Amino acid sequence: MVAAAKAGNDRRIASEAAGEPGTxxxxxxxxxxxxxxxxxxxxxxxxxxxxxxxxxxxxxxxxxxxxxxxxxxxxxxxxxxxxxxxAPLSREEMKDATETRILIESDALRRSMQGGDDDWEAGIVAAFHALSLQAERQSRLSGEVGAVDMHAMDERHYQFHRALIAHCGSPRLLDLADQLYVETQRYRLPCLVGRVAGTPARDVAAEHQQIMDATLRRSEDAVGYLAEHYRRTAEIIEASTVWPSPK
Amino acid sequence: MVAAAKAGNDRRIASEAAGEPGTxxxxxxxxxxxxxxxxxxxxxxxxxxxxxxxxxxxxxxxxxxxxxxxxxxxxxxxxxxxxxxxAPLSREEMKDATETRILIESDALRRSMQGGDDDWEAGIVAAFHALSLQAERQSRLSGEVGAVDMHAMDERHYQFHRALIAHCGSPRLLDLADQLYVETQRYRLPCLVGRVAGTPARDVAAEHQQIMDATLRRSEDAVGYLAEHYRRTAEIIEASTVWPSPK
DNA sequence: CAATAGGAAATTTTCGAAAGAAATTGAACC
DNA sequence: GGTTCAATTTCTTTCGAAAATTTCCTATTG
Structure with a gap:
């Protein structure tokens, strides 16, 4: 309905202006x-x-x-x-995506913890900090709901979780994690928008902290916390989403 | 160099003749x-x-x-x-593909064993049998090396491994397994062709048997055997492949 | 002689139109 | 009333040429 066609012929810029597109x-x-x-x-x-x-x-x-x-x-x-x-949305797909994500990221996290160096640790701490700042800012401005903030929040969230597994050494695992992040985002985003009001008291920041701490001390617990974190999110989404009819 | 162009304009058949293409x-x-x-x-x-x-x-x-x-x-x-x-071939990519495949298929196998029903078991036994027959036929005609036989062999091999994880219940895991199968096939195939002569005594059939037996009795050992099976293949490939220069 | 600008050739990428299938409509028929 | 078939319309898919970009080559300059 809201088709904002951008006329057509503005293609010769692209080349060097922006950072990437190219094609x-x-x-x-x-x-x-x-x-x-x-x-x-x-x-x-x-x-x-x-x-x-x-x-x-x-x-x-x-x-x-x-x-x-x-x-x-x-x-x-x-x-x-x-x-x-x-692609349609469904409980089954969301669960599958979540569990697959847990499988992939658990392994990637373990591997990162094994070989992780100082830079890796620093990356995690930095991402966590940036996420915290954004979360704080977010909660301060909780009156006005801006899609912009939403996006910024999600970006930091992504960066944090990526920092955790960044040192796994497997390009494939990182790719898969990215893909599954995007897939699950389809379920997360609409839910987040709607849940601004009836928030069921969940301390996400604490969960992140817990994951980070366990990770930095190289404890296998980190993997469990991460899985919990994702499963909890999945449960909340499942509960607060209006699912399409059984078909 | 050997460009066997099929002329050009034979596109109107496709529709109903073959089983699928369509496009x-x-x-x-x-x-x-x-x-x-x-x-x-x-x-x-x-x-x-x-x-x-x-x-x-x-x-x-x-x-x-x-x-x-x-x-x-x-x-x-x-x-x-x-x-x-x-995409280029390299030791690193092969190892990554192998390990990722093991991660995916281990989980898929566990899940299959948990919920596996009679049909699932029957499928495994059937695929194993078909693979055995083909292997036997293969070894009988070991004089003449036909690419056709190679392909048939690989197909049965694929079917067997797929039967093992068929009941995992996750479309994503099955897709990933398929993809990784294809990727690793790039490394397997050329190696198989060249190795007809200097075979380093490996009883693949026995390995399959071992995996199947453990799987049917729902033993966690199956996962270990499967991983071993893949790692052994990877080692042989690594040894008997002429890798491209370090760049 | 190295380095650089200029331009030709090769290649990728994009477009708009033509060709091919599927969905839809409607009329004729049981 | 419901079904079948053909014409029409809608939509996808494919083509071949045009546009944009890179690559390669050459001549010129410092």
């Missing part, structure tokens, strides 16, 4: 991913090429390439000759 | 994947669009879509405006 295919990928994760594109709904073309001011090729990639990442579904659709 | 993008994906895994396309080498167009008789769009997908699966690399290349 329209990449732009399409980023924007689609953002819109799917944020819920701007409704889960389950078909993605009509013509509509996307309007919405993003791009043509078929880059859009299709982006969709193909998103399909590999489980954010988009596609059927042979009847196009793409936003 | 040229899918065809491109399948063929490219096969050629990368089999080594028909050399690791590390750039993939020139024009050349691929010739080779497969397809045009840019489906090829690029396929490459995008293969990039997500770590079989292809791509840089902003300078195209694609076959």
């Amino acid at each position: 329209l295919s990449e732009v399409a990928y980023q924007r689609l991913r953002t819109d799917i994760v944020s819920g701007a594109l409704d889960a389950g709904k078909p993605l009509r090429l013509e509509a996307l073309k309007q919405r993003y001011g791009l043509s078929f090729s880059p859009l299709r390439e982006a969709l193909m990639r998103l399909q590999s990442e489980r954010l988009v579904l596609s059927t042979a000759l009847r196009g793409f659709s936003v | 040229l993008s899918e065809v491109a994906y399948q063929r490219l994947r096969t050629d990368i895994v089999s080594g028909a396309l050399d690791a590390g080498k750039p993939l020139r669009l024009e050349a691929l167009k010739q080779r497969y008789g397809l045009s840019f769009s489906p090829l690029r879509e396929a490459l995008m997908r293969l990039q997500s699966e770590r079989l292809v690399l791509s840089t902003a405006l300078r195209g694609f290349s076959v």
Whole structure:
């Protein structure tokens, strides 16, 4: 409905201005991913090429390439000759994503703790601090709910959890963790927005602290705390989400 | 060099003849994947669009879509405006793939053993039997080395390992296992071809038997045997492969 | 001789239109 | 009333050419 087409022909800039994009295919990928994760594109709904073309001011090729990639990442579904659709949300998928994430990150955390050096530790402490500052600022301004703050908060949260496993030494594990982070974000974000009011007393900061402390002292407990942390989040989401009908 | 272009315009069949393809993008994906895994396309080498167009008789769009997908699966690399290349092979990547595979499949196997029903068990026994028959046939005809036999063997092998984890209940875990299977196949295949002569006495059949037995009696040992099985393969590959120079 | 600018060639990327399938509509028929 | 079939419409998929960018080569300069 709110199709804010950006006219079409502003493509020759891209090159050196921004830090990265480089290619329209990449732009399409980023924007689609953002819109799917944020819920701007409704889960389950078909993605009509013509509509996307309007919405993003791009043509078929880059859009299709982006969709193909998103399909590999489980954010988009596609059927042979009847196009793409936003991957639906469901309890089962969320649980699967959560448990898989725990599997991956537990191993990555263990490995990080084994070989972790000073820089790794410093990275964790720094990320934790940044997260704390943001959380504090957040709670101070809890009156006005800005999507901007939400995004900043989530970014710090991501950075903290990534710092924990950063030293695992496996590119694959890190990639998988990233992917699962994005997938689960689809479930987290809408929930966070709605829960500003009826917060069921959870001290997330304390949980982070606990994970960090155990990690720094190289205790296997860290893995357990991390898993708990994710499972708790999953439970809250499951409870406070209005799930689509059983189908 | 050996570019066997299939002329160009035979696209209207696809529809109902074969069991699946449906779309040229899918065809491109399948063929490219096969050629990368089999080594028909050399690791590390750039993939020139024009050349691929010739080779497969397809045009840019489906090829690029396929490459995008293969990039997500770590079989292809791509840089902003300078195209694609076959992902290189290296000891580190192989080890990472192997260990990640062990992590994923260990968990999947545990879960399968927990909930596994009769059909699951039957599937394992059946796959094992089929694998044994093929292996026997293989060893009988060990004089003539046919790529066809190789492929059949690998297929049965895949089916057996998949049967073990089939009941894990996690679509994600199964997908990841499939992906890692393909990735590691890049390292296995060339090695298998070359090793027909100097076989260092390894009873793979016995290893499979051991894994299956432990699995059916729901013993945690199964997980250990499976990991050993993969690690042993990795070691043999590491030893008998001529690795690309350190760069 | 090294370094650099300029320009030609090669290559990737994007577009818009054409071709191909599926969904939809509606009319004719049981 | 409900079904089937064909025409129409909608949508996806593919192509080939145009645009943008990198790479390679060469001549010029310090």
